[in-house]
Amino acid sequence: MLRGRCTLLNWLVSTMSEKQKYQRTEKSQALLDKVETPKYDRQILIGLKKFLNGTAPEDMQSLYSAEELTVLQGLQGTDKDVEARMPVKITRHYYELAKNSAPLQTLVKASPSETWDLEGAADPGKQMAYSPIEGLIHKYELGLIYVVSTCSAHCRFCYREELIARKTITREDGTTAPKGMAQIPDLVHYISEHNQIVKENGGRHPDTGREKLREILMSGGDPMVLNNKKLAEWFSSLGDVGIENIRIGTKELAFYPDRFDSTFFDMLDHFHEAYPGINLRFMVHFNHPDEFLQKDDQGEFIEDPDGGFVWVESTRRAVAELARRNWINIENQAPFIKGINNDPVAIRIMQRELKRHGVENHYFFCGRDIIGHRAFNLSIEEAWNLLNESQKGLSGVESHAKLSITHYLGKTEVVSVTNEPMPGVPGGENGVVIFKLLRGAADAHNKGQVAIVGRNPEAIWFSGYEDRVIYDEPGLFTESMQATSSVKLAVNS
Numbered sequence: 146m147l148r149g150r151c152t153l154l155n156w157l158v159s160t161m162s163e164k165q166k167y168q169r170t171e172k173s174q175a176l177l178d179k180v181e182t183p184k185y186d187r188q189i190l191i192g193l194k195k196f197l198n199g200t201a202p203e204d205m206q207s208l209y210s211a212e213e214l215t216v217l218q219g220l221q222g223t224d225k226d227v228e229a230r231m232p233v234k235i236t237r238h239y240y241e242l243a244k245n246s247a248p249l250q251t252l253v254k255a256s257p258s259e260t261w262d263l264e265g266a267a268d269p270g271k272q273m274a275y276s277p278i279e280g281l282i283h284k285y286e287l288g289l290i291y292v293v294s295t296c297s298a299h300c301r302f303c304y305r306e307e308l309i310a311r312k313t314i315t316r317e318d319g320t321t322a323p324k325g326m327a328q329i330p331d332l333v334h335y336i337s338e339h340n341q342i343v344k345e346n347g348g349r350h351p352d353t354g355r356e357k358l359r360e361i362l363m364s365g366g367d368p369m370v371l372n373n374k375k376l377a378e379w380f381s382s383l384g385d386v387g388i389e390n391i392r393i394g395t396k397e398l399a400f401y402p403d404r405f406d407s408t409f410f411d412m413l414d415h416f417h418e419a420y421p422g423i424n425l426r427f428m429v430h431f432n433h434p435d436e437f438l439q440k441d442d443q444g445e446f447i448e449d450p451d452g453g454f455v456w457v458e459s460t461r462r463a464v465a466e467l468a469r470r471n472w473i474n475i476e477n478q479a480p481f482i483k484g485i486n487n488d489p490v491a492i493r494i495m496q497r498e499l500k501r502h503g504v505e506n507h508y509f510f511c512g513r514d515i516i517g518h519r520a521f522n523l524s525i526e527e528a529w530n531l532l533n534e535s536q537k538g539l540s541g542v543e544s545h546a547k548l549s550i551t552h553y554l555g556k557t558e559v560v561s562v563t564n565e566p567m568p569g570v571p572g573g574e575n576g577v578v579i580f581k582l583l584r585g586a587a588d589a590h591n592k593g594q595v596a597i598v599g600r601n602p603e604a605i606w607f608s609g610y611e612d613r614v615i616y617d618e619p620g621l622f623t624e625s626m627q628a629t630s631s632v633k634l635a636v637n638s
């Protein structure tokens with residue numbers, strides 16, 4: 146016991162001294178010295194309060210009707226409080242788009258239906274099981290870090306609602322606290338230690354089988370709400386510790402595209418000059434073409450005489466500036482959400498237009514089992530049908546996107562839904578659904594494995610198929626799916 150304590154003490158002392166040793170490199174400092182950090186005026190409205198007391202700008206006040214505000218006010222302070230589930234936030238730019246778009250209003254407006262059914266997982270994807278240090282999720286070959294806990298506006302369906310609303314999460318050790326943000330010294334220490342162990346062990350970590358950490362996804366929240374200097378500090382620290390690819394998960398191209406201004410691109414270019422081997426991957430988030438296409442007085446998209454449709458100018462400019470840098474990739478990924486984008490025509494136009502402008506169509510997601518997910522999620526079979534219909538008539542390069550649903554084991558593709566009965570197969574009387582594990586945790590030993598279940602058009606989560614499993618190679622239906630539980634919202638007083 147005493148020996149165990151001494152070992153722990155030694156480890157703590159060495160960990161502390163390693164952390165204290167962390168210092169910005171000269172290269173990183175030289176980069177930061179060149180970075181300009183302007184302030185931005187996003188004209189953000191936070192919370193329902195200004196709508197309720199009539200102090201919101203006059204035109205924006207019309208986003209909610211008087212009846213809607215009365216109902217939402219009546220829920221305040223109860224266990225159905227909509228703002229306690231997910232804070233309300235909108236930018237002027239998004240409001241201008243949303244005033245002519247019912248789907249965009251659904252995306253950003255609080256609705257009483259969100260708290261009718263509060264079933265869901267407090268920690269979707271069981272992320273805390275893969276969090277070796279605060280603010281880092283190391284589940285797959287890449288690491289995901291939380292660098293900020295807000296965005297310029299808030300999507301009502303947000304799959305990070307527990308982070309954005311700063312809810313208390315139960316950790317693996319039984320303690321409870323809101324999810325914390327990653328800190329540069331801790332992360333640098335973790336990456337260098339992990340990669341050193343991997344190197345000494347012939348390319349694999351002896352405990353997890355993972356390879357070297359080469360890629361980090363900066364997430365939250367939206368990293369693009371951080372200023373240029375903070376972003377440059379993250380990028381250079383990750384570059385200095387040997388990270389080769391940095392992902393930036395962002396919806397800022399929809400919420401406030403003017404954030405992608407000349408000072409931001411100057412910072413990126415200085416970074417590239419100092420760290421030429423590092424690839425930046427912008428994981429952008431467009432749910433609907435109304436977020437980037439202009440409309441005429443009849444509400445129709447405007448055809449561009451040069452091909453395709455006319456974009457919102459600030460968004461077009463930002464995407465063009467990203468796309469012309471060959472060390473930057475741009476990938477769109479978005480969930481399918483009821484009342485927002487369950488429209489195959491809109492999704493078809495979106496895939497075509499994004500690809501034309503240099504944005505790859507990466508994933509569409511079935512909604513996660515977040516708290517209140519029944520208000521947002523399409524059934525799995527509806528989502529598959531939606532993607533399949535939307536891709537009819539698209540060329541091969543326009544239809545790269547897969548439909549993914551995130552199981553606790555890893556990202557899983559909904560490969561196909563059949564319409565004909567499968568004779569002689571119990572459970573397959575109405576056709577089957579085929580799932581394939583796209584990515585696996587740790588050493589990804591189960592990647593590529595498939596599961597086949599009988600159809601259930603009502604299923605919005607794996608649990609909807611538990612009673613009709615035909616074949617399950619990766620164990621999608623035997624691993625615990627019991628993370629869903631009714632929770633009480635923390636009501637702001």
Ligand code: SF4
Pocket residue numbers: 295296298299300302303304305306309365366367395396430
């Ligand atoms: S942009 Fe992403 S993280 Fe931010 S509110 Fe929307 S879904 Fe959540």
